[in-house]
Amino acid sequence: MEEQLFTISVFTENRVSLLHQISMIFSRRCLNIESLTVSACSIEGVHKFTITCRSTRPMMEHVVKQIEKRIDVIKAFLYTDEEILFQEVALYKVPTENVVNMDIEEIVRKHGARVLEIHPEYTVFEKTGHTLEIKELYNHLKPFGIRQFVRSGRIAVTRSSRELVDEFLEKREKSK
Amino acid sequence: MEEKITGSEILIRALADNGVECMFGYPGGQIMPVYDKLFENQYGVKHYLARHEQGAIHAAEGYARATGKTGVVITTSGPGAMNLLTGLADALMDSTPVVAISGQVGSAMLGKDAFQESDVISSVLPVTKWALQVRRPEDIAPALSRAFFIANSGRPGPVVIDLARDAQIGTAVYEKQTAPFIRSYDSDPEPREEVIEEAARLINESKRPLVLAGQGIMIAGAEKALSDIVEKGDLPVATTMLGLSSIPSDHPQYVGMLGMHGNLGPNINTNRADLIIAVGMRFDDRVTGDIKKYAPDAKIIHIDIDESEFDKMIKCDLHVHSDAKKALEALFPLVESKSHKDWLASFDQHRRVEEERVMARELACESPNGGMLMGGVVRKVCEAFGNDAVIVTDVGQNQMFAVKYSKFNKTRSLISSGGLGTMGYGLPAAIGAKIGEPDRNVILFCGDGGLQMTIEELGMIMEYAVGVKIVLLNNNFLGNVRQWQHLFYKKRFSSTPMVNPDFKMIANAYGISAADVQETSQLDAAIEDMVRSKGAYLLNVNIDETDMIFPMTPGGNGVDEILLNESEYYKPV
Numbered sequence: 001m002e003e004q005l006f007t008i009s010v011f012t013e014n015r016v017s018l019l020h021q022i023s024m025i026f027s028r029r030c031l032n033i034e035s036l037t038v039s040a041c042s043i044e045g046v047h048k049f050t051i052t053c054r055s056t057r058p059m060m061e062h063v064v065k066q067i068e069k070r071i072d073v074i075k076a077f078l079y080t081d082e083e084i085l086f087q088e089v090a091l092y093k094v095p096t097e098n099v100v101n102m103d104i105e106e107i108v109r110k111h112g113a114r115v116l117e118i119h120p121e122y123t124v125f126e127k128t129g130h131t132l133e134i135k136e137l138y139n140h141l142k143p144f145g146i147r148q149f150v151r152s153g154r155i156a157v158t159r160s161s162r163e164l165v166d167e168f169l170e171k172r173e174k175s176k
Numbered sequence: 177m178e179e180k181i182t183g184s185e186i187l188i189r190a191l192a193d194n195g196v197e198c199m200f201g202y203p204g205g206q207i208m209p210v211y212d213k214l215f216e217n218q219y220g221v222k223h224y225l226a227r228h229e230q231g232a233i234h235a236a237e238g239y240a241r242a243t244g245k246t247g248v249v250i251t252t253s254g255p256g257a258m259n260l261l262t263g264l265a266d267a268l269m270d271s272t273p274v275v276a277i278s279g280q281v282g283s284a285m286l287g288k289d290a291f292q293e294s295d296v297i298s299s300v301l302p303v304t305k306w307a308l309q310v311r312r313p314e315d316i317a318p319a320l321s322r323a324f325f326i327a328n329s330g331r332p333g334p335v336v337i338d339l340a341r342d343a344q345i346g347t348a349v350y351e352k353q354t355a356p357f358i359r360s361y362d363s364d365p366e367p368r369e370e371v372i373e374e375a376a377r378l379i380n381e382s383k384r385p386l387v388l389a390g391q392g393i394m395i396a397g398a399e400k401a402l403s404d405i406v407e408k409g410d411l412p413v414a415t416t417m418l419g420l421s422s423i424p425s426d427h428p429q430y431v432g433m434l435g436m437h438g439n440l441g442p443n444i445n446t447n448r449a450d451l452i453i454a455v456g457m458r459f460d461d462r463v464t465g466d467i468k469k470y471a472p473d474a475k476i477i478h479i480d481i482d483e484s485e486f487d488k489m490i491k492c493d494l495h496v497h498s499d500a501k502k503a504l505e506a507l508f509p510l511v512e513s514k515s516h517k518d519w520l521a522s523f524d525q526h527r528r529v530e531e532e533r534v535m536a537r538e539l540a541c542e543s544p545n546g547g548m549l550m551g552g553v554v555r556k557v558c559e560a561f562g563n564d565a566v567i568v569t570d571v572g573q574n575q576m577f578a579v580k581y582s583k584f585n586k587t588r589s590l591i592s593s594g595g596l597g598t599m600g601y602g603l604p605a606a607i608g609a610k611i612g613e614p615d616r617n618v619i620l621f622c623g624d625g626g627l628q629m630t631i632e633e634l635g636m637i638m639e640y641a642v643g644v645k646i647v648l649l650n651n652n653f654l655g656n657v658r659q660w661q662h663l664f665y666k667k668r669f670s671s672t673p674m675v676n677p678d679f680k681m682i683a684n685a686y687g688i689s690a691a692d693v694q695e696t697s698q699l700d701a702a703i704e705d706m707v708r709s710k711g712a713y714l715l716n717v718n719i720d721e722t723d724m725i726f727p728m729t730p731g732g733n734g735v736d737e738i739l740l741n742e743s744e745y746y747k748p749v
Contacts, residue, residue, distance in 0.1 A: 013360060017297055017307070024302050065484035071306045071326055074360040172359045 001056040005034065007084055007156050008060070010049040010067055011041065011074040011165045018072060022049060025066045031055055035088075035153035043169070046074065052154050075165045079158065086156035090134040091116065092125045092141050093148035099123045104144055111137040122147060180347040183313030184213040187277070187339070189350050190320040192219040196248050198239070198611060200224045200232040204252025205292055207279030209344040224611065224640060227632035229256050231604040233263025234630065237272045238605030241591045242566055243612040244394075246273040246328045253279045254292030257338070258299065262598055264334045265303040269595025270418060271391060273332035275323045276300075282341040283311045296338040305333030311340045314348035321353035329363035331482040332395060365481065367498035367506050375453075375477050375494055375503075376510030379409060382451035382475075384519050386442070387413040388434060388463075391594075392456015392480065393422035398501035399587045402455070403427060405504050409511045412520050414442030416457045418594045421584035425563075431523040436462045436729045437576045440530045440738060441523035443729065444748050447736040448522075452476045456500040459489035460595065469734030479503040526748060533740050534726050538581070542696040547720035550577035550649050553699065554621060557647055557715075558582045560703045565617035565645075566591060566609050570602030570626030572656035574649045576725040578621035600629030606644045607636050620646045624676050625654045634686040643711045646683075651719040652676050659724045663742055683714040690714040 012018045019038065026033055034052040041048035053060065060078055067076040096118060098104070108115070113127035127137050134151055181189075187210055191199070201223060203211040214223055226232035229251045236247030251257055257278035267274045281290040300307050306326045310319045319337055327335040379385060393402050399422055406413045406429040413423055414434050423430050432439030434446070446452070452474045457463070464470045467490060478485070478492040479500060486495045496503045538551025554577050558565065563583040569575040569592040579590060591609050593601040606620035627648055637644060649655075654672040661669050683690035689709055693702045693716065706713045727746065728739045738746045 016309075017301060020298060021301055028302065062484075062488060065486075065488075069482070069484045071358065071361050169359060172362070175362075176357050 001058065003054050003056055005052055005054050005081065006057075006060045007079045007081070007086065007154060008049075008051040008053065008064060008067070008076060009079065009156065010051065010076045011043075012047050012049065013072040013074065014040070014045050014047045015072050018047070021070045021072070022051070022067055025063055026053065029059070029063065031059070031063065037153035037155050043165070046165075050153065050155055075168050077158075077164065079156070084156040084158055086130070086154050087128050088131060088134060088152050088154055090127050090137070090149070090151040092127070092138065092146055093122050094125070094141060094144050094146055096121055096123045098144040102144060104141070107137075107140045111140070113137060178349045180349055182209065182213070182345060182347050183316050183339075183343040184209040184345070186313055186316045186348060186350050187320070187344070188213055188219050188221055190317045190353070191221050191248065193352055194320060194324040195245065196221050198222040198224060199248035199250055200226050200235040200239075200608065201250035202226055202229050202232055202252070202256060204256050204279065206253035206281055206341055207250065207256070207339070207344070209341070210250065210279070210339075223250075224636060226604065227635040228630065229259035230262055230600065231630050231633040231636065233260050233274065233276065234266070234598075234601050234604035235608035235611070235633070235636070236274050236276075237263060237267055237270075237601070238568060238591055238608030239612040240272050240274060240608075241605070242588055242609035244588065245612070246275055246324055247608065248275050248277070250277045251279065252292065253281055253296070254294045257296045258294055260336075261299065261303060262596075264300055264336070266593055266596040266598045266601065267334035268303050268305065270593065271332050271395060272334065273328035274334040275320075275327050276334060276336045278336060278338050279344070280309065280338045280340045286340070296336065300336045303334070304336050307336040307338065309338040309340065310343050312348070313343050313346040316343060317351055317353050318356070322356050322358070325356050325358070325363075326361070330361070365498050367496050367503045371494060371496050372503070372506045373510065375496060376507055378451055378475055378477060378494065379411070379453065379507070380512045380514075383516075384445075384449045385409070385411050385451040385453060385516065386445060386449040386474075387411050388416065388452060388454040388457055389413055389419045389422050390416045390455065390457025391418035391422070392500045393419060394587055396456065396481070396499035396501040398456070398499070398504055399423065401501050401504035401508065405508050405511055408508065408513055410514050410516045410520065411453070412445070412516070412523060414438075416460070416463055416594075417579055417592060418590070419457060420579055421587055421589035424585045425583040426585070429520070431520075432527070433579065434463045435460075436465070437580065437725050437727065439527065440727055440746060440748075441526035443727075443735045443738060444526050444746075445523060446471050447473070447734065449474045453479070454492075455479045455504065456481075458482075458485045461489070464489060465729050465733050465735040465737070529746070529748075530727065538577075541699065543720035543723065545720050545722055547651070547718045548693075548696055548699065549723050550574065550719055551581045553647065553649065553717050553719070554578050554581035556699060557619060557703055560707050561617045561619060565589070565619045566613060568592070568602055568606035568609055568618060568620045570620070570622035571597045571599045572623050572626060572654070573659065573723070573725050574621050574623040574626070574655070576656075577649070580725070599626040602626055603630050603646070604633045604636070606646070607633060607642050610642050610644050611640070618644050620644055622646065622648055623655055624648060624650045624652060624674060624679070627679075631682070634683065634688060637688060637712045638686040641711055645706055646712070646714040648679055648714060648716045649719050650676070650679065650716055651721040651723065653721045655721070655723070658721065662724065663730070679714065679716045688712045688714055690716060693717045
């Protein structure tokens, strides 16, 4: 069966060991996590994990159920790229003398990046976009001498107008 | 305001308030404050001292399986906690409710490689349903309340509470807890009405239905619901190994056990059924054989409380997400009264072949090669106890013969390590079962290999006078591995013959009555002596090492490709 990139959104209680509980489900099945972003979400006390992983759909559906089975996991959802809006953030650090001496400004503007900081020795650019777009800007800046480069994991929102985790929590509170 | 007490006392009070009557454990440095409090025996929680932490947790498992209550085990940090891992993995696989409490070094020393420190939470997470470290005395009572709720609700399983030393010696006010609400965990889902209606429609339209009952029946207390529905719909019912005793062996609709060494009828007819109704079971690979050849003509309804089991092994047509009792009770009024006389009779024809071609030889007991055959020994022992004892097994041939040749007429009568296949489980589990059900006879069937893995627990039998009847099916071999070596590894018996000690002397050294049975002619009298004996007893039975368990579906075969003996496949008409 064909492998593709999936995005898994996991909503959890904010407790110690959740990262371990989720990552062990991947490692047990020898699945490599491509990217991982964890932070507090809009619901008080709830954290959101956004995980990307390349595998088959049956395997990913199985993994999502195993994640959801953990007691402190509230809900987990599986998405393909078409079902979500997603972005990554990247930072590029380039020597300032190269920025001043050469025509870097047009490249940066063309790629929708912005200047985060100009220091006498280095300048940092920031770009938000998809993996390939970030890679593309990297390739263009490479001749200017990239001193540091960092890229975040993916963050994503669904294209649906319903927030399923809210609905689930409302239902649970009612059953109290 | 109420007086502050130590965390150790809070722990014991909380155990008592969670209904705990006894626990199994082993003391050590980082749990001494709790043991010091236990010395006063203030709250009526009895402690049984095991001889090894693995023995303690298997005893807690046996207690839980026999009673349905949560088994409790308590150990020290580091090695004490690490010795629980096998039992935790076993309890997770077999849905056994266990709460394990491990001592832990003081929180200031955590992560500094302190003496007897180990990372308990990280180690146990893959083999527990839930685990939590507690560092403050005021957190103990809420943690315990959650632990007991999680361990014995939904699909039961093991929970670990890792109790740092500061929590044990610090003080706080004890607050009695009410049942916790955990928003992320729906422990008791309701079956959806439209799904129940669709399931009833499939059952009513079916010509060749087959119910597969798992341990979920007993966990949900759905024994009556099961017999009611199979009687009304005249539905044949087979059980998994852990589902044994959920319906009496002589029930008219009962057709036998599934799986690699299961009965011919239910295995053959799995692939002839037009509808499978799987209740509280998980399509273990020992049950399904090659999944590509599984139940080709059947629609499958899967009833389970654990949503993650749906479509995990076998793609099913309908999922009923609830416990077995709720689902079967909701289905009952919608299922039509019917007769499946011919379909039920078709199981009999396979049963007769199995009785004649496989079981008759075993039941004769006497082996032409000298020694006895396991099936016959098991049957005689069970009958001598009126077929209503709790049967506990170890793992291997002894287990397969014990489950195949026993008969059950009471629920919760089979305690065996199913999913994990843990050798050494039997003896301590039998001890826990007898402590939990002191008025029932508890018989352990074990082999010479498995018994020696946890033989130190004879000490628990001695110390607490636990009346377990031990039937040692002794072939001086690791029999199940030997069987596979015989069949698939050109009879190269690599590391399976065993030079054994004098088991009767060992039993006697622990103050346990024992007898050796060399030949069949001595067996009946020896069993009679065991039945009449008051306390624990060990019967060391000389088994023919060439005895093998059949029928057998070798790995990679479909469920209906079954060996009747080492060279002949069953060819059903």
